[in-house]
Amino acid sequence: MHNPFGIPEILEELQSILADPEVNRLGPEVAEPAWESPLIGVSRGDDPLYAEFRETIGSFYWTPLEAFRTGFPDSGAAASDLAVIVWALPQTAATRHDHRTCTVLPSRRWSLARHYGEAVNDRIRDHLARALSGAGYPAVAPARLPEFQRETSERFGIASRWSERHAAYASGLGTFGLCDGLITERGKAVRFGSVVAAIDLPATPRPYRSRTEYCLRPSGCDACIRRCPAGAISAEGHDKERCFAYIRGTTMPFVEGEIGIPAASCGLCQTRVPCESRRPR
Ligand code: SF4
Numbered sequence: 426m427h428n429p430f431g432i433p434e435i436l437e438e439l440q441s442i443l444a445d446p447e448v449n450r451l452g453p454e455v456a457e458p459a460w461e462s463p464l465i466g467v468s469r470g471d472d473p474l475y476a477e478f479r480e481t482i483g484s485f486y487w488t489p490l491e492a493f494r495t496g497f498p499d500s501g502a503a504a505s506d507l508a509v510i511v512w513a514l515p516q517t518a519a520t521r522h523d524h525r526t527c528t529v530l531p532s533r534r535w536s537l538a539r540h541y542g543e544a545v546n547d548r549i550r551d552h553l554a555r556a557l558s559g560a561g562y563p564a565v566a567p568a569r570l571p572e573f574q575r576e577t578s579e580r581f582g583i584a585s586r587w588s589e590r591h592a593a594y595a596s597g598l599g600t601f602g603l604c605d606g607l608i609t610e611r612g613k614a615v616r617f618g619s620v621v622a623a624i625d626l627p628a629t630p631r632p633y634r635s636r637t638e639y640c641l642r643p644s645g646c647d648a649c650i651r652r653c654p655a656g657a658i659s660a661e662g663h664d665k666e667r668c669f670a671y672i673r674g675t676t677m678p679f680v681e682g683e684i685g686i687p688a689a690s691c692g693l694c695q696t697r698v699p700c701e702s703r704r705p706r
C-alpha cells in the first residue's frame with residue numbers, strides 16, 4: 426500500500442507551512458520569514474544510538490519509545506515500529522548577516538527568530554504530529570509533551586528529557602561542533618524540531634563516523650572560542666553553566682528591554698564562524 430507520508434510528502438508539509446507568510450514570520454509586526462527551506466532526516470526508534478544517549482546523558486533521558494509512550498500510554502508499539510523525523514530550520518541570510526556584526530549582545534533579528542521563530546517551530550511540531558496521527562500514524566512531538574522538562578545530567582549539567590540536536594545527529598543531519606551546536610549541510614545557525622511516529626520510514630544514512638567529524642577544531646579552528654563573549658567555549662568544549670549564566674544575566678534582560686520579549690537569545694558562536702551556514706571543508 427502506498428504510504429501517503431513518505432519523506433518527500435513530509436518535507437512538502439514542512440515547506441508548505443514555511444511558504445505561508447502569515448506563519449513563517451519574524452513576529453506579528455515583522456513581515457519577513459523566520460526560516461529558510463528546511464533539511465529533514467529520519468532515524469529508526471530502535472537505533473542503538475538512542476540507548477547510548479540515555480546511558481551517557483542520564484536515566485531521565487527519553488528513548489523514542491519512552492517519548493512515544495508518554496504521549497500514548499496504552500500503545501503496544503515497539504521501538505522498532507517507530508521513526509524519529511527531524512528537521513533543521515536554517516536562519517535567513519538577513520538574520521545571519523545582522524548577527525555577524527554583533528560581538529557582545531544578540532541582533533534584533535536573531536532574538537525575534539529565537540522567540541517568534543521558535544513559535545513557528547512549535548506550530549510545525551504540532552501540525553506534523555496531528556497530520557501523521559490523523560492519517561493513521563500516531564505521532565508525538567517530544568518537546569511539546571507536558572512532561573518534557575529541564576533535567577540535570579550528572580555528566581553534562583543542564584540537560585532535558587529530549588534533545589532535538591541528538592535526534593538530528595542520529596537522523597543523519599550533522600555532527601557536533603566544539604560549541605555543542607550541530608553542524609549540518611546548512612551550517613549550525615539552525616534550529617531543530619522532531620516528532621516520533623509509528624510509521625515505517627527508512628532511516629537517513631549517516632554520512633559520518635564520529636560525533637564531531639564536521640568540526641574543524643582538529644585543524645586548529647578556534648572561531649567559536651573567540652566569538653563567545655562569555656568565555657563559555659574553550660579547547661575543552663562548551664561550558665553550559667557559563668553560557669546559561671550569560672544568557673540569563675546579560676542577553677535576556679537586554680532583549681526584554683530592547684524588544685520586550687523573553688527570549689533566551691545569544692548564538693553569537695553560531696555566526697561569523699566557518700560552520701555558520703555550511704559544512705566547512
Ligand atoms: S567554529 Fe570551528 S571549532 Fe567551532 S564548531 Fe565551528 S568548525 Fe568547530
Ligand code: SF4
Nearest residue numbers: 653668691692693694
Ligand atoms: S550561546 Fe552565547 S554565551 Fe553561549 S556559548 Fe554561544 S556565544 Fe557563548
